[in-house]
Amino acid sequence: MVAEVINGKELSMQLKLDMKKEVEYLKQQNILPHLTVVLVGNNPASRSYVNGKKRASEEVGISSEIVELPDTVTEKELLQTIEQLNSDNGVHGILVQLPLPDHINVEHIIESIDPKKDVDGFHPYNIGKMMTGQDTFLPCTPYGIITMLKSKNITIEGKHAVVIGRSNIVGKPVGQLLLNENATVTYCHSKTNNLKEITNTADILIVAVGRPNVIDKAYIKEGAVVIDVGINRLEDGSLTGDVDFESASEQANYITPVPRGVGPMTITMLLHNTIKAAKGLVK
Numbered sequence: 001m002v003a004e005v006i007n008g009k010e011l012s013m014q015l016k017l018d019m020k021k022e023v024e025y026l027k028q029q030n031i032l033p034h035l036t037v038v039l040v041g042n043n044p045a046s047r048s049y050v051n052g053k054k055r056a057s058e059e060v061g062i063s064s065e066i067v068e069l070p071d072t073v074t075e076k077e078l079l080q081t082i083e084q085l086n087s088d089n090g091v092h093g094i095l096v097q098l099p100l101p102d103h104i105n106v107e108h109i110i111e112s113i114d115p116k117k118d119v120d121g122f123h124p125y126n127i128g129k130m131m132t133g134q135d136t137f138l139p140c141t142p143y144g145i146i147t148m149l150k151s152k153n154i155t156i157e158g159k160h161a162v163v164i165g166r167s168n169i170v171g172k173p174v175g176q177l178l179l180n181e182n183a184t185v186t187y188c189h190s191k192t193n194n195l196k197e198i199t200n201t202a203d204i205l206i207v208a209v210g211r212p213n214v215i216d217k218a219y220i221k222e223g224a225v226v227i228d229v230g231i232n233r234l235e236d237g238s239l240t241g242d243v244d245f246e247s248a249s250e251q252a253n254y255i256t257p258v259p260r261g262v263g264p265m266t267i268t269m270l271l272h273n274t275i276k277a278a279k280g281l282v283k
């Protein structure tokens with residue numbers, strides 16, 4: 001068996017064409033969607049993601065700005081910046097790029113963002129709405145994963161979905177979204193016993209481990225759907241996922257690559273959430 005590749009880059013391009021039309025329509029109604037991204041410090045990966053968000057916003061006609069703060073900024077100063085953005089009626093979406101420096105409490109920052117502008121979908125209010133199946137901003141990477149599955153008409157209902165990883169921004173919410181779609185969900189993590197036995201029962205396997213190429217065909221049931229959320233930069237500068245792509249492709253029916261898999265969908269779903277915020281659809 002050779003798995004079909006789910007190309008997140010191509011799907012993103014298709015979705016952005018529709019979003020561009022939607023933004024043009026909103027502009028005719030005098031609504032100019034605006035996203036503000038807050039970048040603290042000089043982490044090269046964060047800078048590159050933030051630039052990617054600005055570029056993608058421009059592609060679809062969303063206005064965007066990057067507010068840059070030094071890594072010496074205090075938590076109080078960062079909270080003041082967010083307060084100003086919360087009260088600015090021209091700003092529809094606010095996002096604080098993660099990770100933040102250690103001296104800043106990430107929960108305090110996320111909780112200070114107006115939930116109606118929380119286009120990352122990280123605010124506990126929005127997480128609560130997601131968990132209770134209410135319409136709200138969905139966290140971008142998990143939402144991108146569900147969108148990728150649906151783009152291939154992959155059945156989620158009744159399937160066994162196994163999530164390896166339990167981070168607040170990927171593992172936990174993607175499991176919840178799969179549950180909302182009526183999958184039977186198992187979470188695995190660093191303390192899980194018999195990982196291989198569990199993953200071998202997965203119809204849908206979501207891998208968000210954060211270590212390069214650790215999941216190979218021995219962990220995969222024949223015909224499974226494998227979603228690789230890992231982005232690992234190797235010493236030679238190349239990028240690789242958490243899944244050994246060549247090996248896993250021999251067992252799986254569908255697989256996502258790294259790069260050009262889940263990563264581009266993260267940014268595309270952010271644009272979707274920003275348009276939703278501009279339309280005032282999240283109360």
Ligand SMILES: Nc1nc2c(c(=O)[nH]1)N[C@@H](CN(C=O)c1ccc(C(=O)N[C@@H](CCC(=O)O)C(=O)O)cc1)CN2
Pocket residue numbers: 048049052095096097098099120140141169231239258259260261262263264265266267
């Ligand atoms: N506030 C947030 N911070 C972070 C998030 C997030 O959703 N909100 N997610 C990640 C980083 N991230 C977006 O911020 C992100 C990661 C990767 C990609 C991407 O397109 N990757 C490309 C490869 C890019 C490269 O060459 O380096 C790919 O996979 O094809 C986009 C966004 C942590 N922080």
